Structure formats: C-alpha cells, structure tokens
Amino acid sequence: MKKLSARVTLAVIVILTTGIGTFAFLASLYEIRVAKHHAEESCRDWASAVGYGIQAIVDASGKEEEARLIAEFLERQRGHNAMMGLQAFDVHLREMFPSQRFPVLNPVHSAALLTAIKAGRDTSYYEPDGILLNHLQPVWTLGPVGTTGGLTWGAVRVTMSMEEEWNRIRRTTITLLSGGLIAVVVTGFLLSRWLRRVVVRPIEQVESTLTALARGNMKARVSWTSGDELGSLARHVNQMADALAHQRELELELLHLSKLSDIGALAQGIAHNLKSPLTAVRGFAQLLQMQHPDLQHLDAIVRSADQISDIVDNIMYKSRQEQRGDRQPIDLNRLLREELRFLEADSQFKHQTEKVYRFAEDLPAVEGVYSDFSQCFTNLIRNALDAMHKSNRKQLTVETEKNGDGVIVRVSDTGSGIPKEHLDHIFEPFFTTKPIVGEAKPGEPTGTGLGLSTCVQLMKPYGAEIAAESEVGVGTTFTVRVPTRAGGA
Ligand SMILES: Nc1ncnc2c1ncn2[C@@H]1O[C@H](COP(=O)(O)OP(=O)(O)OP(=O)(O)O)[C@@H](O)[C@H]1O
Ligand SMILES: [Mg+2]
Secondary structure, three states: OHHHHHHHHHHHHHHHHHHHHHHHHHHHHHHHHHHHHHHHHHHHHHHHHHHHHHHHHHHHOOHHHHHHHHHHHHHHHHHHOOOEEEEEEEOOOOEEOOOOOOOOOOHHHHHHHHHHHHHOOOEEEEOOOOOEEEEEEEEEEOOOOOOOOOEEEEEEEEEEEOHHHHHHHHHHHHHHHHHHHHHHHHHHHHHHHHHHHHHHHHHHHHHHHHHHHHOOOOOOOOOOOOOOHHHHHHHHHHHHHHHHHHHHHHHHHHHHHHHHHHHHHHHHHHHHHHHHHHHHHHHHHHHHHHHOOOOOOHHHHHHHHHHHHHHHHHHHHHHHHHHOOOOEEEOHHHHHHHHHHHHOOOHHHHHHOEEEEEOOOOOOOEEEOHHHHHHHHHHHHHHHHHHOOOOOOOEEEEEEEEEOOEEEEEEEEOOOOOOHHHHOOOOOOOOOOOOOOOOOOOOOOOOOOOHHHHHHHHHHHHOOEEEEEEEOOOEEEEEEEEEOOOOOO
C-alpha cells in the first residue's frame, strides 16, 4: 500500500509542477512581449520627435546657425533621456554631431541605416546580443530658408539598452518558479494527505479486512462509508463478508450435525455393550432372589436394572433411528415420548417443569426420515424450556392430534412469549434473542438462531407447516401440521 501512496504523491507533484512550470513559462513570454512593445514604442516616439525637431530647425534657420542649433538640440535631448543613445546621420551615413557614446557603425547598422534613408521608412531592430534595441527614423526637410523642394536630410537613430528589462523579466520568472516550487511542495503535501485519506485509506481498510477474513476472522468488516465507488466497494466487501460468515456458520452447524451422528453411533455402541452385563446383573439378582428369598434389596436391584435397560433401549432406538437416512413410517407419539424421555436427563426438566402430554390414540403414522422430525421437535421443546428459564410457573404441554389427512403436533409453554415485532423474524436464519456461548450468564440459555429456520427446512419436503402464536408474559404455542401422504420427495 506504501507503493500506491507514493505513486499518488508522485502523480500529484508531477501534475502540479507541470502546471506551474507552464504557467511561469507563459507568464515570462507575456512579460517579454509587453517589455519589447513598450521599449519599441518609446524608441519610436522619441526618434520621431527628434526627427521633427531637426526638421523644424533646418526649415527655419539659415545654414550658418543650423549646425549649432541642431547640435544644441541633440545635446538637450540626450540630457532628457540618459538611458537612451541618440545619434544623427547624414545621407552618406556620416555621424553628425558625434556623441562619443555609440561611435562605431558596423555593417549591420550601416545597411539598416541606408535602407531607412533610401526607402524613407522608419525601422526597429535588435543587435545580435538582443540587449541593444535600435530605432531608425528618416528625416526630411523642406530645405533651408529661401530654397524650394524637399530634401532627405539624413536619419536619427535611437538606441536603448534592454539589459534592465531582461533582468527584470529574469527576476520575475525566478520569483514565479520558486514561488511555484513552494506552492508545489505545500499543495502536493496537502493534496497527497487528502488523497491518502479519501483513496488510500479505504483501500487499506478493504485490504486489511480481506486479510483478516482470509485468516478466519469472520467479524472483520470495512467501516468506511461514502456514496462513491469506494463506498460501494466497501459495502460489497461487507456483503461478501456477511455471506462468508453465514457460510462458515452453516459449515460449523453441519460439522456439529455430523459430530452428533458420530456421537449417535458411539452411543449406540456403548448401549449395545451395556446390554449383556446388564442382563447378567438382572439375571443374577433374580437367581439370588429365588435362592435366598429372605435377602433384602434384590427387588430394588432388579427394578434399577430394568430402568437402566429401558434407558439403554431408548438410546439404542433413538440412535438407530437417527442413523437411518431413509423414509419410513413414523409414529410421532412414540418419537415425542422418546425425545421427552431423553430430556429427563436434564434435572431442571425432570424436577422443575410441569409436564402435560396429550397424545391422540388413533394417530396415523407419517412417512419420513426419523431424524428430521426428532431434530425439529427437540428444537421446539428446547425453545419452550429456554423461554421458561426465568418463569415462576414452568409448564410444558406437548399434544398430538389427528386432523383430516394429517397430524398436528403442538408444543406450548408458559414462558416469556414473543414480542409482535419479532414474530415475523423468528424463522429467519440467525435471528436470535439469546446470547452466544461464552457470552451468557451462568445457566442462561444460549443460541445461534438456526433452530427454527432448520425446522422449516427439515419440514419442507413433507409439506409440513409451522406456525407460532404468542402472548408476551403468558406463553407461546408452536403448531406443526404434517400431512400423512404429502411431499413425495
Ligand atoms: N417458545 C418460545 N418462546 C419465546 N421465544 C421463542 C420461542 N421459540 C423461539 N423463540 C424466539 O425465536 C428465536 C429464534 O429461535 P431459534 O430456535 O431459531 O434460535 P435460538 O433458539 O435462538 O438458537 P438455536 O436454536 O440455534 O440454538 C429465539 O431466539 C427466541 O427469541
Ligand atoms: Mg432454538
């Protein structure tokens, strides 16, 4: 993830640097244009003013004083603008009234000067170093006083050094670039922090959540929420995590069930092995009774052996039935009796629960897999007992009834009842109001919320329906209607 963060920062810096560099370059170009324009304009204005001045002097004065007046005029003009050089040339390109300041005319100057004088057109040009700007202004006169016809008098050259301008432009460009560099660093830093927060962090969260899920932490979720694509990615990851968690719980449940069937097989083996010593105990006790009729407590031994034998039979019957995966006719009265007898092992059920059993005598058998029904009814009965955990009066009622073509089984309790808002949800997988194992107080019932949904799944192939009626604080009745011949699957 560090790589992504570095790439984002690099991209931000490249974009900003390019932007600010382009801006500084364009700003410098503009500055150069404006500076040149201003310089050329002031050279031209001055040269043309000086040209008119000379023309006026020549036109108005006689030959003798003309030279002196022009020399004085040029000197004054030079004094006005010390930044610029000012020269006057005659038609033979000789400098009149030399200034000493720009003494030499090189071939470039000469050619340009000649063109200006001959063509009578003013012109500007830079010297090759780009620092000196020249403007050439041809000068005409009407001729000295008393003469007629226009004459080309010569030309005026104004020279200006652009050094200051170029320095100023360089300084502006450097200021722009260094200011831009600081702006790049500051903005890049802020922008990359912001991007890290809105882009990198959610992706980091998604990555760590996926890693945690892969390591088996099914509770890991992305806490990032937003309305954009990253928010939707986070939501999808969470949905996937929910689905994975469900899947894992179902797997655990399946594992649990397969363990149960292993335990069933084990129980059946143990019960089977208990049978012969138990028959021997009972036989010897009866033999002793016959041989020594005066011996006490032998009756109790025989009765206890019978009870143990009963329990062993029950275990064997139940586990044998549960091992069978095929459909068979099932007597639900017997199945319920066996399940309830099994529950007698729980002392709270045995001693503190009032039991009312009403089993219809002419109950028809239902076709099905034994364990489907035993699991379903056990869950209903366990739910009833859990609901009465805190009740003062604990009464469990289990009834069977023949109903047309089917059988009805009712399991009622005097427990806490189910609030109306929960009634619609109790058959949903994972809906539970009980704590999970490990978070419950001592003796408090725990749950995963899979019992009733499993019941619904188990009963589906038989076309059986499960309904619940409940009143909070009074109790609950679950009614299962099983058709005797429905559901051929
Ligand atoms: N007889 C009942 N009285 C009151 N509430 C009940 C009764 N039976 C079920 N419920 C409510 O329905 C919820 C779901 O029951 P379900 O059997 O599906 O799961 P559970 O009993 O919580 O857990 P699990 O059966 O997986 O151990 C229970 O948590 C409980 O709130
Ligand atoms: Mg349950």
